Amino acid sequence: EVQLLESGGGLVQPGGSLRLSCGVSGGTFNNYVIAWVRQAPGKGLEWVSTINTGGDSTHYADSVKGRFTISRDNSKNTLYLQMNSLRAEDTAVYYCAKEGHSSGDCGNFDYWGQGTLVTVSS
Amino acid sequence: DIQMTQSPSTLSASVGDRVTMTCRASQRISNWLAWYQQKPGKAPKLLIYEASSLESGVPSRFSGSGSGTEFTLTITSLQPDDSATYYCQQYNSYSPTFGQGTKVEIK
Numbered sequence: 520e521v522q523l524l525e526s527g528g529g530l531v532q533p534g535g536s537l538r539l540s541c542g543v544s545g546g547t548f549n550n551y552v553i554a555w556v557r558q559a560p561g562k563g564l565e566w567v568s569t570i571n572t573g574g575d576s577t578h579y580a581d582s583v584k585g586r587f588t589i590s591r592d593n594s595k596n597t598l599y600l601q602m603n604s605l606r607a608e609d610t611a612v613y614y615c616a617k618e619g620h621s622s623g624d625c626g627n628f629d630y631w632g633q634g635t636l637v638t639v640s641s
Numbered sequence: 642d643i644q645m646t647q648s649p650s651t652l653s654a655s656v657g658d659r660v661t662m663t664c665r666a667s668q669r670i671s672n673w674l675a676w677y678q679q680k681p682g683k684a685p686k687l688l689i690y691e692a693s694s695l696e697s698g699v700p701s702r703f704s705g706s707g708s709g710t711e712f713t714l715t716i717t718s719l720q721p722d723d724s725a726t727y728y729c730q731q732y733n734s735y736s737p738t739f740g741q742g743t744k745v746e747i748k
Binding site for chain 1: 642671673675677679683684685686687690691694696728730732733734735736737738739740741742
């Protein structure tokens, strides 16, 4: 079974940076489209970014475009999210999630990590 | 971006009840819709994909229907374990979006 495990969350000041990691085990990582989805405290789910299997195609939500960068290392079965210029509104639990069934443009998410909390506060 | 609107925001029902919730898309999304169940402190769990296909391992009391802009998730006989928040998600476009959720409470 596919398992995802996020790390790297924590407390950061506004304007600061943080890099999240997501280790994936089970199955063939190279074949997976992977995304980051976040959830602010007490709020709903918000898609953040998606990366294709080869790492050469990425998509971002408007709210993070230009500040966040998604990447992957297929040799390490690991996904990353580099977050710069962090704002209070970026405070959330960040989940990595594997894409399941796709429409061709994007997909739903059939496996999720347990999440890592990012708090942006002075 | 495509906006997803769920209703009601909260519903309260008894064990054994039939429960239905709705998700509406701001534009047509064919059947590219998923439903998730999320319990407090846990990651979401995929229940339904392509509007009406049951994900492997999900109890058959869950079912989905709809196409275009209006979709429903039905729980035919509500169980105590079904107490959770349910989210719909469209994946018709490069920017997937979620509804704001429907919280199901057990009376």
